[in-house]
Amino acid sequence: MSSRVTVNSKLTVVSSKPVRAGNHTLSAVDRGMRPHTLHIILYYNNQERWFESFDLDPLRESLSKVLTLYPTVTGRLGPGLDGEWEVKCNDAGVRVLKATVHATLHQWLQTASGSEEKLLVSWDDMPHDPSTWSPFRIQINSFQGGGVAIGVSCSHMVADLTFVFSFLKSWTEVHRHMPITHPPLVAPLSLPLPNDVSLPRHANAASPINMGTASFKFSSSIIKQCLSKLHHACPNATPFDFLAALFWTRLASLKPPKTHHSLCICTDFRSVLKPSLPIGYFGNALHFSTLSHKAEDMQLGGIVSAVHTHLEGISDEQIWCGINKAYGEELTCVCMEHLVVVGKEGEDDCSLVYAAMFGNNQKPAHVSCRVGNVEGEGLIVVMPSSEGGFSRTVMVTLPEEQLVRLTRDEPILDLDPTMLLAACLLDH
CATH class of the missing domain: 3.30.559.10 (Chloramphenicol acetyltransferase-like domain)
Structure with a gap:
């Protein structure tokens, strides 16, 4: 074409x-x-x-x-x-x-x-x-x-x-002749790193595996229902906790049997540091940490709780210990919950992802995010969606064979997601 x-x-x-x-x-x-x-x-x-x-x-x-x-x-x-x-x-x-x-x-x-x-x-x-x-x-x-x-x-x-x-x-x-909400901060990030720290090694960018990308948009009402059903397992679960656990468990079920499954979680540490960094900090403020579970324990409720507990436990001390980690061979999930502002009655009513409005109150209809040269098992990005509330968009980059199977996975389709930018996959 x-x-x-x-x-x-x-x-x-x-x-x-x-x-x-x-x-x-x-x-x-x-x-x-x-x-x-x-x-x-x-x-x-x-x-x-x-x-x-x-x-x-x-x-x-x-x-x-x-x-x-x-x-x-x-x-x-x-x-x-x-x-x-x-x-x-x-x-x-x-x-x-x-x-x-x-x-x-x-x-x-x-x-x-x-x-x-x-x-x-x-x-x-x-x-x-x-x-x-x-x-x-x-x-x-x-x-x-x-x-x-x-x-x-x-x-x-x-x-x-x-x-x-x-x-x-x-x-x-x-x-629009408005004051800037998040002015840039250009300042060196002072890192108390040991002398023997080594930066992560990366494979060659040319990969023999064909990777594909698709977007799943989940409505606010569906996510609220899912969180309500999981309240007994994790009362304070966030949309990210649920969706990270859902896609991790479903992808685990589509792979050959393993004794353990691992998920690398990427989070922003601007607000975790003391003193904190502003939103406009120029540079990278990303922390990568790994969560592993036995194959027999890969049940949705337990994994939601495990993801939530793992993220709550991240401290500035752990950030410095994991400063030399980045996107690797294992499945990586990017959390963007820090870009959501919680409104009345616990609803998410604002997101920096959709805050760039050139016209009057005309936010983007859709936002797409990609990270280039990510290899290995793939990447999941969980981000706010245009609907607002608890709605989320999940962008996945996976080996094409896995991605085709994921777009047909019944537990995911049962949540009635809108799928975008996956036309060729749906035709297979």
Whole structure:
């Protein structure tokens, strides 16, 4: 099938005012993310037609203005005097592409595959000499009928998902002439690491296993019902506890028999540290910890409780002990519950994931998150959904054979999820 995405133009957007030159040294956590990339896509219905022509558009003007506050985003990567990676704040700018999608937004979400969705984000792997290479890239995609998708890609070595979402929110706030809620903090992360700490080793990015991606959207009412049924096993279970346990147990049932099953859980440690780090902290604030269970104990209620207890027990001491861990060969599940704000009566009424609104109260219709170059058993990302409340979107990246079986798994389908970006898998 010919591509439905056509790139029309490429340009570099720089700060509207010159930024102060300087260098920002990356932390050990940042350097451990070197093999990986982040790709975020925000889909908008764009009912107010706030986007027309980016070449001479207020959207480009607001991007230039907000970049003045983010000198590390417009900088370039390179080795410092001590040989460690750093961002050179030289105001070299951000690569921006403009593309046309030959489908409506609704048609795209219903018929596109995970591999086709990659065309909505621009990325070139880091060259041997990264001095002119942009570690941040933005692609603005116009759909037929007015829909827009904004794709942001960056090297995982310079930022995590939380920072990227805070940057996107800042962009929309500048665009709407509002004060910035989460200003950036560019400061070195002081790590009390032992001298013999070693960064994680990663396999070659080229993998012989074909990986596929699909999104499962679960309604708020369904998640509330499931948590209610599990109240006796885990009274304070969160949507993440339940969905991490559900997908872990279901994937375990689809694999050859084992004596033990392991799940690596990725959490944000901004609020765990003392003193805490702000949402706008530039860099990576991710902690990876492993939960293992015997195969005979892989029952949903017990696993929900185990996940909840495991996360509650994470302390700043444990964070420093696990600072040299990252995405590995085992199944990894990313928790984004820290980006949810709890409203009245315990309902989740706000999320940083959906807070980037260019129009008046027009939040994204859907948000997609990917981590590049994750190998091994795959990745599960549990994130807030557009419905709000307890609704969640689960994005899974797995070996294609497993993913096809997962999309047909009855215990998951019984929860009536809406499946997006999995068209080719559902046709198998």
